[in-house]
Amino acid sequence: MARTADKTDIPRRLTDAGYALFTQNGYNATGIQQITDQAGVPKGSFYNHFDSKEAFAGQIIRHYAEWVDQSWQSCLQDAPADPLDTIRHLFGKFIRHHEQAVCPGCLVGNFAAEVSESSESCRAALSAVMDTWRERLAVLIRQAQQAGRVRQDLDALTLAGFFWDAWEGALLRMKVEHDSRPLKEALSLMLDKFFQP
Amino acid sequence: MARTADKTDIPRRLTDAGYALFTQNGYNATGIQQITDQAGVPKGSFYNHFDSKEAFAGQIIRHYAEWVDQSWQSCLQDAPADPLDTIRHLFGKFIRHHEQAVCPGCLVGNFAAEVSESSESCRAALSAVMDTWRERLAVLIRQAQQAGRVRQDLDALTLAGFFWDAWEGALLRMKVEHDSRPLKEALSLMLDKFFQP
Numbered sequence: 001m002a003r004t005a006d007k008t009d010i011p012r013r014l015t016d017a018g019y020a021l022f023t024q025n026g027y028n029a030t031g032i033q034q035i036t037d038q039a040g041v042p043k044g045s046f047y048n049h050f051d052s053k054e055a056f057a058g059q060i061i062r063h064y065a066e067w068v069d070q071s072w073q074s075c076l077q078d079a080p081a082d083p084l085d086t087i088r089h090l091f092g093k094f095i096r097h098h099e100q101a102v103c104p105g106c107l108v109g110n111f112a113a114e115v116s117e118s119s120e121s122c123r124a125a126l127s128a129v130m131d132t133w134r135e136r137l138a139v140l141i142r143q144a145q146q147a148g149r150v151r152q153d154l155d156a157l158t159l160a161g162f163f164w165d166a167w168e169g170a171l172l173r174m175k176v177e178h179d180s181r182p183l184k185e186a187l188s189l190m191l192d193k194f195f196q197p
Numbered sequence: 198m199a200r201t202a203d204k205t206d207i208p209r210r211l212t213d214a215g216y217a218l219f220t221q222n223g224y225n226a227t228g229i230q231q232i233t234d235q236a237g238v239p240k241g242s243f244y245n246h247f248d249s250k251e252a253f254a255g256q257i258i259r260h261y262a263e264w265v266d267q268s269w270q271s272c273l274q275d276a277p278a279d280p281l282d283t284i285r286h287l288f289g290k291f292i293r294h295h296e297q298a299v300c301p302g303c304l305v306g307n308f309a310a311e312v313s314e315s316s317e318s319c320r321a322a323l324s325a326v327m328d329t330w331r332e333r334l335a336v337l338i339r340q341a342q343q344a345g346r347v348r349q350d351l352d353a354l355t356l357a358g359f360f361w362d363a364w365e366g367a368l369l370r371m372k373v374e375h376d377s378r379p380l381k382e383a384l385s386l387m388l389d390k391f392f393q394p
Contacts, residue, residue, distance in 0.1 A: 023277035028225035032235055052391045073228055103314055112369040114223045117300055126373045144231050154390065161370070162363065162386050169366030170311040173358070176323045193351065194391035 011049050015041035018060045020038075024103045027057055027115050054119050055110070061125040064107045065132065071097075072136065084141035084150060088191055090140075091167070095183045097173065105175050108133075109168040121150075133161045151197045163190055201306050205366075208246050208279065210236040210303060215257045221300045224254055224319075224371070255322045261304045262326040268294075280340035285388055288364070292380045295371065301374050305330075320394040331357045340393075347392045360387055 021030040030092045033051055050056040068174035075093045078087040098104040108129055116123040138160035144150040150159070170182040212237035229250055247253040272290045276283040276323040295301040305326055313320040327333045335357035341347040347356070367379035 025315060026223070026225055028223055029315070042241065049391070055324040063384060089389055103351075105310070105314075106217070109369055110310040112373045113302070113307040115304075116369075116372040118222060118226070123375075125372055129369060130373060155384070158382060158386070161379065162367075162383060165366035165383055166359065166363040167366065168369050169306070169362035170359075171314075172306055172365050173327065174361055176309045176320055176327060182358065185355060186362055189351070 009010060009046050010039070010041050013041055014046065014056070015060060015063050016047060018056060019064060019107070020103075021109070022057070022060055023105065023107055027111060041084055054121055057115065058121050058125045059109060059121070061108065061122065065129040068133070069140065077106065082141050083147055084191060084195075087137070087140050087144065091183075091187050094189070095108065095180055098171070098183065104171075104180075106168060106171050113172075124156050130164065132163055137163060144195075150195045150196060158191075159195060199285065207236070207238050208241050210238055211243060211246060211253070215253060216261060216304065217300075219254070219306055220255055220302065220307070224308060231321060238246045251318055252264050254308070254316070255318050255378060258305065258308060258322040260317065262329065265330070275323075279346065280337050280344055281388060281392075284334070284337050284341065285384065288384050292377055292384070295368070295380065296377050301368075303365060303368050306368055310369075313329075317384075331361055335362060341392075345394060348394045356392060363387060 014035060017035050018030070021034055021038060029037070030133070032046050033043055035056075036046050046056070050059065072090065075090045076086070079089045108126055111122060112126050112130075115163055116126060134157060138156040139160050141150055142156040142165075145152050146158060166186045170186040173182040211232060215227070218231055218235060229239055229355050230241050232253075233243050243253070247256065248356050269287065270292070273283070273285045276286045305323055308319060309323050313323060331354060335353040338347055338360075339353040342353060343350050347353075363383045364380070367383040370379040372376055
């Protein structure tokens with residue numbers, strides 16, 4: 001890509017390139033030179049915006065979480081009224097996203113595996129994102145419990161934590177099997193069987 | 198570590214060092230020089246035993262799977278007779294392993310996140326290991342179904358696949374939260390609630 005002259009655009013180009021490369025190759029296999037090359041910006045400009053690759057990765061984690069938040073809100077716009085069907089609708093859309101993605105998988109899960117031991121700042125960023133996602137899903141599960149659509153003998157936040165664990169694990173298996181079946185099975189088992197009243 | 202003169206020991210030293218470094222730092226952050234340094238063998242000896250770092254990683258995946266197999270068989274020796282309690286016993290021991298490990302987590306899950314996109318040979322090795330683990334757990338789940346201890350409306354292999362997904366996801370959250378609670382919760386939710394007849 002040609003080097004850009006529009007300096008105001010550089011942080012966004014860097015985060016877009018960083019997200020793509022981190023998703024495809026992981027944290028450690030991605031160098032700053034690759035990121036600036038893919039972004040089409042001079043290598044030196046990286047350090048005008050980020051103190052280190054680790055700080056940049058923290059920014060990418062938050063950037064990815066914002067994208068997921070926006071997708072979540074957008075999916076809620078045309079979601080069914082029933083709260084259990086809303087969860088099915090949301091994660092059905094996420095499955096289609098992963099089926100169509102060049103590099104399917106979740107940056108948060110991938111980074112949890114790769115860098116949570118070696119980078120305290122990344123680990124803290126991942127933990128904050130996971131907390132937010134768990135609480136957001138727990139809101140819908142609580143609504144589904146109140147509507148009598150989900151079992152009430154288990155705390156909504158506990159169910160939400162377990163749901164995300166199963167989801168992240170199914171994403172790992174999807175990456176290995178090159179098949180979205182683990183995601184579909186996990187969603188169906190939880191919503192149609194395990195979470196039923 | 199001092200360079201060893203015992204050449205017969207070199208492959209084992211390399212795999213032990215590779216396992217430790219891959220678990221701690223991941224695939225891409227681990228160099229061959231680091232592996233041979235930690236193994237205490239000359240760098241050149243690596244290529245006497247392995248064609249490439251990728252081939253070595255495939256060997257480490259199989260080596261790790263053998264270690265899990267041996268742990269599984271060993272745990273079965275003093276397992277309770279009831280097949281559901283056997284599963285609880287096995288995974289309770291795995292939880293204690295992760296609680297005591299310097300670098301907790303599962304090499305198969307970590308590699309699934311990091312290298313399944315970039316290495317076809319590693320992806321195939323991971324897929325084979327996951328298949329074996331799923332079938333092995335399905336045997337116990339099927340026995341528990343026959344004993345009336347696990348619901349019979351779902352196929353044992355499907356339940357086993359879901360169980361491992363939730364387990365691998367809980368391991369990722371354990372790495373991020375530095376707490377084995379996700380593992381304990383996942384085990385208890387599945388065996389005491391979701392899998393109940």
